[in-house]
Amino acid sequence: MKPIATALVACTLTATLYGETVRELTTPEVFKTASGETISYRIYLPKSIPAGKKLPLVLFLHGAGERGNDNSSQLKHGVMPLIKFCTSTNAPAIILAPQCPNDMQWVNVPWSEKSHTMPAEPSQPMKLALALLREKMKTLPVDSARVYVTGLSMGGYGTWDAIQREPALFAAAMPVCGGGDTACAPAIKHIPIWVFHGEQDGAVPVERSRDMFKALQACGSKAQYREYPGAGHDVWSSTYDDPAVLAWFFAQRLKPSPR
Numbered sequence: 001m002k003p004i005a006t007a008l009v010a011c012t013l014t015a016t017l018y019g020e021t022v023r024e025l026t027t028p029e030v031f032k033t034a035s036g037e038t039i040s041y042r043i044y045l046p047k048s049i050p051a052g053k054k055l056p057l058v059l060f061l062h063g064a065g066e067r068g069n070d071n072s073s074q075l076k077h078g079v080m081p082l083i084k085f086c087t088s089t090n091a092p093a094i095i096l097a098p099q100c101p102n103d104m105q106w107v108n109v110p111w112s113e114k115s116h117t118m119p120a121e122p123s124q125p126m127k128l129a130l131a132l133l134r135e136k137m138k139t140l141p142v143d144s145a146r147v148y149v150t151g152l153s154m155g156g157y158g159t160w161d162a163i164q165r166e167p168a169l170f171a172a173a174m175p176v177c178g179g180g181d182t183a184c185a186p187a188i189k190h191i192p193i194w195v196f197h198g199e200q201d202g203a204v205p206v207e208r209s210r211d212m213f214k215a216l217q218a219c220g221s222k223a224q225y226r227e228y229p230g231a232g233h234d235v236w237s238s239t240y241d242d243p244a245v246l247a248w249f250f251a252q253r254l255k256p257s258p259r
Contacts, residue, residue, distance in 0.1 A: 022080040026097070028071045031132040039128035040071040040099045043136075044083055046092035054143035056171075056250060057094040058082060059133050061151025061158035063236075064111075067100045074099040077152060081240035091250060094140060098132055100125040106151070106158030111179075114207050118164055118181040126161060133169075145254040150174035152236040153204060160212065163188050172252035174245070176236045177201055179208025185215035192252045193223040196239045198231030 026042040049055065060082065062074040074097050086093045100106055108123045109116040122130065137144060149170050151159040156178020163173045164184040172192040193216065197209035206227065213225040228235045239245055 022075045022083065023072055025083055026075060026079070026095075030071075031098075031128065031135065033128070033131060037124070037128055039101075039125060039132060040069065041132060042071060042075055042079075042097045042099075044079070044095040044097075045140075046086075046094075049092070049141060052141075054141050054146075055092055055094050056146035056148065057096060057133075057136065057140075057142045059129065059147070059149045059162070060095060060097045061106055061129070061149070061155030061162070062097065062099065063151075063153035063155050064105075065153075067102050067104070067154075069099070069101060071099055077236050078150070078240045082246065085243060085246040085250075089247075093250070094136070094142065096133060096136060098125070098129045100154070106154055107161040109157065111154065111157065111204055114205050115211065116179065116181060118161065118184055122161065122165060126158060126165075129158075130162065130166060146171050146250070146252075147254070148172050148174075148249060148252070150176070150249070151178065152176040153178065153233065156204070163191055163193070167191065171254040172249055174239070174249055175209070175212075176239050177204050177209070177233060179204060180212050182211055182215035185212070185221070186219045189216055189219045189221035189223075190255050191221075192255075193221070194245065194248065195223060195225045196228070196235055197225075198228045198233060198235040200230055201233045201235075203233040 026044045030038055030040050032038045066073040082095055104125050106126050108119055149159050149162045156175040159173050159175035160180025163170050167187050174194050176196045195209045195213050197206045216223040
């Protein structure tokens with residue numbers, strides 16, 4: 001299996017908001033199931049939540065280079081732009097960023113292949129990430145009509161996998177340079193999805209996003225697709241730094257899945 005991007009290993013986390021780094025803005029936690037399985041995660045919560053107010057929640061799935069057990073590297077890409085957007089627009093949200101352990105994946109499929117069939121069972125990290133999400137929906141003031149998922153590279157695959165497994169849960173999805181199972185398109189056609197990929201991606205074939213978009217179009221989805229001309233694998237910076245993209249994301253509301 002090809003590595004997604006060796007350059008992703010370093011993690012400085014120096015971007016700041018009002019002088020605070022993304023590490024300081026988030027809290028490290030460990031989720032543990034009744035059977036003893038665990039996954040580390042970071043959570044961002046607004047400093048004050050008015051009584052009775054329900055907040056949107058974003059499940060953020062990092063890329064392969066941010067795997068590990070430091071419960072920090074997963075913050076390198078994407079999380080700070082989400083926090084900055086919510087702060088600058090005075091639209092508070094909860095951001096949940098679990099960390100996939102080394103030598104594991106959000107989806108147990110090869111990244112370099114041009115297609116895959118969704119595994120019958122989720123990977124261990126995905127199973128725990130979804131269990132963590134549901135636990136937070138029960139214990140925090142989450143607006144169940146505004147639960148979102150996004151991720152990049154390995155996390156782009158995870159984003160597709162999450163909505164394919166839980167098509168009635170998510171209000172919107174933004175998979176960045178990932179790939180899903182085209183046969184699952186009918187089950188997720190009701191979900192607002194915006195797909196992103198670089199034309200010259202050397203790690204994840206651009207056909208993965210193109211094919212998913214075509215499959216969604218074929219079954220009547222209103223999904224959107226942005227392909228960055230001449231761009232390689234890193235298109236997440238351009239995507240998460242675009243306020244129009246994030247405004248669209250947070251504007252979506254849960255729609256009923258087709259019967």
